Amino acid sequence: MIYLTGSALSLANVKAVIQENEQVGIDPSCLDSIHNSRAAVERIVADQRIVYGINTGFGKFSDVRIRQNDVEELQRNLLLSHACGVGPLFPEDITKVMMLLRANALVKGYSGIRLDVIQRLLDFVNADVYPCVPQQGSLGASGDLAPLAHLALPLIGEGEVRYQGKKMSALEALQLLQLAPIMLQAKEGLALINGTQAMTATGVVAYIEAEQLAFQAEKIAAVTIEGLEGIIDAFDEDIHVARGYPEQVACAARIRAYLTDSQLTTKQGEKRVQDAYSLRCIPQVHGATWQTLQYVEDKLVIEMNAATDNPLIFDEGEKVISGGNFHGQPIALAMDFLGIAMAELGNISERRIERLVNPQLNDLPPFLSPQPGLQSGAMIMQYVAAALVSENKTLAHPASVDSIPSSANQEDHVSMGTIGARHALQIISNVRNVYAIEAICAMEATTYRGIEKMAPRTRQFFNEAREIVPTITNDRMFSKDIQGMTEWLRSKEAVKTK
Incomplete structure (x- = not known):
């Protein structure tokens, strides 16, 4: 078992995951920082402080304030609208590394995302569930937005995955795994897609x-x-x-x-x-x-x-x-x-x-x-x-x-x-x-x-x-x-x- 800390992942670890199907977990030392950063996001929402990506729009829409009741819908819309990738799908080993790297970045505790969401990424890694992620469409800043949106969609029951040698809807795969779709909360959609994990995994x-x-x-x-x-x-x-x-x-x-x-x-x-x-x-x-x-x-x-x-x-x-x-x-x-x-x-x-x-x-x-x-x-x-x-x-x-x-x-x-x-x-x-x-x-x-x-x-x-x-x-x-x-x-x- 490889335990993610956000600071010690090695190439040897990655090889073990993709070549030997090594299982991955979250190191207990990360739990406090994950929970504290999440609590900080919840306080920002409750206090109605204006913070980019939590209660504002994205990119050029950063000056648009989002009502408190809409912050969860904002995150869902973010994933759906940004999933614009085209071309052939990334190979399964690269997709698996993408999920591994994204989880490793999130356990650092700077992203304000719930532990359950990070764990769901690792559930997919450990069960060999591969989101269908088209290879083309990323500019490489603000991160790999389009590929990572496709990577994250199955967490909420959207998009498609490859599982047990078949291509299927994300909902079907979640049912086979006896898992429910995640309902994203404030900032979590942005935390899932704003990063360099497509280029880095490749x-x-x-x-x-x-x-x-x-x-x-x-x-x-x-x-x-x-x-x-x-x-x-x-x-x-x-x-x-x-x-x-x-x-x-x-x-x-x-x-x-x-x-x-x-x-x-x-x-x-x-x-x-x-x-x-x-x-x-x-x-x-x-x-x-x-x-x-x-x-x-x-x-x-x-x-x-x-x-x-x-x-x-x-x-x-x-x-x-x-x-x-x-x-x-x-x-x-x-x-x-x-x-x-x-x-x-x-x-x-x-x-x-x-x-x-x-x-x-x-x-x-x-x-x-x-x-x-x-x-x-x-x-x-x-x-x-x-x-x-x-x-x-x-x-x-x-x-x-x-x-x-x-x-x-x-x-x-x-x-x-x-x-x-x-x-x-x-x-x-x-x-x-x-x-x-x-x-x-x-x-x-x-x-x-x-x-x-x-x-x-x-x-x-x-x-x-x-x-x-x-x-x-x-x-x-x-x-x-x-x-x-x-x-x-x-x-x-x-x-x-x-």
């Missing part, structure tokens, strides 16, 4: 996938080095220590470890003096991606434990401040950076694929074909990799450099962070396909060289991967091989050799 899932793929990319690159009889000297520790980047040093060390006792690597001057950059500069390029991943991880962990709604309640209601913690700029920049870094990981892989299949660049059979000419072999696999990395170049255009004013220019600068996070996730998916292609081609090359000469660790990877994609003895429908390898890479736990 970013967290993207980061988890990117980290695993980055480790796998090094192992696949090591197999390629063997397939091309690459020069091992370029990975000598002294070279990388001389530059000083710890991530580059660590990447080179992992490559050396993978290739220990290989009979397929060469020394400089033995067959050639230097390798092409796509082989020789693996630590420099992959290491730079690792630097980015560390930056992204740092920002995600902060945001996962942040209070991001508005207004925030301090000093048991003596201080209620409207601010801008919902603005997604920190995550927007991090997601753009993540997309760029992972796109580069794909770019260098595609160049290695070219070296594996191009007969002008190696001494292997042209396009790794078993019968060159009669059979095309891996020729079109390189085309696919080229198309994917080209698509990534358009997806990697930073979303955060754009802003369109909204709410009659009251909200005149926005982050577009959710767009950046969605693009980063798509880039990672594309890059995984590219590495699936590199793995297939690298295995063919090492088969020609002699798999008995491979290093023990790369040979182990080869044997496991051969269970997914057999040797190319004849042309076949290679898309199935690429898909199989991609799915295997996505599901396989990466070996994290430090």
Whole structure:
């Protein structure tokens, strides 16, 4: 059981929830602050103090005062009117993380929401109830309004969910769970939707996938080095220590470890003096991606434990401040950076694929074909990799450099962070396909060289991967091989050799 405190949620916790179905609860240490902030909201309503979002309208309507008898209807209307998302639904794992992160923000006790409402979010997390949340429609400030409105609607019995493998109305799911819809009270609708949890949840899932793929990319690159009889000297520790980047040093060390006792690597001057950059500069390029991943991880962990709604309640209601913690700029920049870094990981892989299949660049059979000419072999696999990395170049255009004013220019600068996070996730998916292609081609090359000469660790990877994609003895429908390898890479736990 993971207990939320609002300040200690880790990426490991998130992995446990989405990969191992770990259950989640509220830490008892949070109860007093949750109750005190709620009591503060109730006093504000009773005293008829004018406070944004409690008894006023929203956005440009912030100067419109709401009658005391209408504050509950205001919250319901907020969810219904803001649920304007379009496009495909977020995957279930991202939706689950959204609920987890929103609950974690609310238990901090700055939001004035009842304990029962937070618990209902966790009821959905623990029972694998996934609100149907369209991916498109968020500007990333004031938070992820449209996605989080869709996320919150099922709490009040509105909208749709995916539950037990079926799409159904929220009311039907609540009946199956023997739960009643929640009647929102003052500020609670706003507390549920004013935050960055759509972009952050997407970013967290993207980061988890990117980290695993980055480790796998090094192992696949090591197999390629063997397939091309690459020069091992370029990975000598002294070279990388001389530059000083710890991530580059660590990447080179992992490559050396993978290739220990290989009979397929060469020394400089033995067959050639230097390798092409796509082989020789693996630590420099992959290491730079690792630097980015560390930056992204740092920002995600902060945001996962942040209070991001508005207004925030301090000093048991003596201080209620409207601010801008919902603005997604920190995550927007991090997601753009993540997309760029992972796109580069794909770019260098595609160049290695070219070296594996191009007969002008190696001494292997042209396009790794078993019968060159009669059979095309891996020729079109390189085309696919080229198309994917080209698509990534358009997806990697930073979303955060754009802003369109909204709410009659009251909200005149926005982050577009959710767009950046969605693009980063798509880039990672594309890059995984590219590495699936590199793995297939690298295995063919090492088969020609002699798999008995491979290093023990790369040979182990080869044997496991051969269970997914057999040797190319004849042309076949290679898309199935690429898909199989991609799915295997996505599901396989990466070996994290430090």
